[in-house]
Each structure stands twice: as C-alpha cells, then as structure tokens.
Amino acid sequence: MWVRQVRGFTLMELLTVVGIVAILTAILLPVFFNARLATQRTVCISNLRQIGLAVRMYRDDYGELPPYLSAVRKYVGDVRLFICPRDPQAGQHQVENTLGDAFRLEGNYYLPSGVSYTYVPNWAIARLLGWWQAGPPYGEGKWNELTPLSECHWHWAGRFNPTWQTDRVTQGRGWVLILTLNGAVRRIRVETSPEEFSPERYY
Template sequence: MRLSLLDAEEKVMKHAFTLIELLVVIAIIAILAAILFPVFAQAREKARQTACLSNAKQIGLGVRMYVQDYDETFPIWHAYSKKTAAVHYGIEVDLQPYVKNLPLFKCPDDAGGPFQRSDVPGTTSYFAAYGSSYYFERRCFSVVNGFSISNNFPTTRTTAIVIDPQYERPAESVLMRDEMFPWFNPAVDTAGYWGYSGFYQAWHAQGGSAIFADGHAKFLVGAGQMRTLFKDPAAQVPY
C-alpha cells in the first residue's frame, strides 16, 4: 500500500508543470496574442469597409431610380443641414422612398470631426449631425437658389438643374463620397490640396467609398486614384 501511494505521488509530480514551463507557456500565449490581435483588428476594419461600400452601392441604385422617375433630373442639393433643425433637408431625405433605409447613409467608420462637433454639440458623427456620412458634390446635383441648404442656410447660388445627359463621363464623376479620406489628413496633405485643416478626423484606415453618376460605387484607396476622377457633369473639374 505504501509503494502504491509513492507511485501515485511520483506520477502526479511527473505531470505537474515547473515554474519555468509555466513562464514559457505564458510567453508563448503573449506572443500569439500580439500577433493575432492586429489581425483581428484588420478583419474588423475590412468588414466595416465592406459594409460602407455595400451602403454606397445601394445609395447609387437609389439615385438612378430617382433620376428615372424625375425625367432624368438629379435631386436637389443640400449640404450640412442640421438634423436638429425644425425641417431637415437632405438628399438622403429625397432618396428615402427608393432606399427605404436612412441608416444606409451612415458609414460604419463615421467618427465625426472637429467642425461637426462644434457645429452640432453633443453629436459624435456626421450622420447624427447632418443625416449623412457622405459628402454631396454640389456641381453634380440640382441647385435651387433660395431653397438649397448650405451650412443650415438657404444658398444664394444661381439655380442650376442637372440632368442625366449632361454627364460626359458618368462612370468617373463622383456624386457622393465618404466625408473623410486618409490623405485629407493635414499631416499628410502639407500643401493643403484637400483643404481639411481643422476639419479632419481619421475614419477608414485605407481609403473611402465613392458613388458615381452611373450608379456604381467603389472603395478608393489612394489620392492618386481619386485625382483621376471628376466632380462635375462636364468632367472639367478634377479632384
């Protein structure tokens, strides 16, 4: 019986971890975590990019349905119209009968920005402040003097109705885009080409979504790629 107990204790000791072995295991787990956590973060960001692009594609389809219903006329332009206003104007409102889902206009990476936070205190995103994470290119939409809203006030710009046949290069003309792109960062854009000093806040790590006049959407991944595009129907005003 005594020998059996000693044998049992010896077997237990043989299967126990020493302190060195435990430290080695912990070190291996820490190394694996350091390797895998960035991978998981990248996977989550990729999922957000995919969701953003999916939203953009549905919005592009909504624009095309609107244009067909209104004799090839593009929606009336409004920009930075506060959702807190008594009557909120926005292109996303005009497109609602077609997209049936206002949250489509919220980019999953919409982190807001300095201008929005000071303009509409208490909001944490452009979507919460203005109803859309996407910037609407004024030249690509119909502008109505005294009705189109610009920074919460009716614009005094000359009325200009935009119709489908005016687009010379619709597949290269951007109607809407994510408000923020990485290359808008003043630390990167030291020459001030994009003009986001005082407005910039990092959103997507690698680029942003753009919606084109022909209805398709694309995730842009570089400033050079963006500069090949246009922001007017006549394709005369490049990015």
C-alpha cells in the same frame, strides 16, 4: 496507502506558456483588426451601391438629381444605409458651410438618423472645377456616368475634412470611396487633389 503527488508547473513551463500566448496574440490581433476594417469597408461599399440605385430611381421619377443625398430616402429600405460603420459620429454631423459647400455633408439636418456620406454636386469645389453645374438638375456631370456623386472619407480620416487634399490635411494617407453616377463604387487615393482628379485616377 500512498499519497498522490501533486506537482505544479515549473517556472520554465509557465514562462513557455506565457510566451506562446504573447506570440499568438501578437500574430492574431492585427489579423482581427484588418478583418474588422475589411468588413466595415464591405458594408460601406454595399451602402453606397444601394444609395446609387436609389439615386437612379429618383432620377428616373423626377428627371433630375436629388437636391441632397437623403432626399432619396423613400427609395432606400433602411435609413441605416446612410451611415458608414467607420464614421465615428455615425452620421450625426453638423452642417458646415465650409468654402461655400453647405450640405455637401448634410449630417442630421434632413434625416435625424444621420448621413455619413457627402453629396458631391453640393460641393463648391466640384462646381468650380466643372464636375457639376449648380443644381438641381446639376446637368450630366463632367465625365458623365463616371462623375463622382458621393464619397466616403471615414476609411482614412477620423473627422470630416472639407477637402481631400493633403496640403490641408497633414499626413493624409489612404482611400476615399467614390460612388459614381452609374452606381459603381470606386476608390481614389486621398493624396489625389480635386484639381488633378480624373476617372483615370480610379482604382
């Protein structure tokens, strides 16, 4: 009879395995993180497109734009469409009357499940710059169908910023997703100030 020899790992083998696992983790973690961000952005763009369709239907029925974004909820199948997956408060924002634009981000004021997206016609700066008339009916928009109707800011910022300007938001970098009146979703750099915005700034 012979005793089967049980051999453990040598120190070198263990270190090699640990090293390989560490390298794989370092390579794959950013990939997973970026994939998650991309998925969230895709969901958000889909939400905005469906909100755009709902606004179009509202406009066809009433002959004017809605007074606030969630006023189109009866044209939206699922109220979760109003929530961006990147919004850390999931739409549960308090209405803030910043620079005279109450209801630009209505939060849960009208819709208890909450709203992550802003409504540009209710933004005082947008009216001041002539993007929209005070409304409803708000008019046709300065650039007609290319005029920004709604925005998502959650892909570059963890909290809502009343302007998308870097001079008031330090180190703002990234993209604002823009739903235009024609129902398309475009993006602009957050560094673009409202004063210098025009549809040529869309990517």
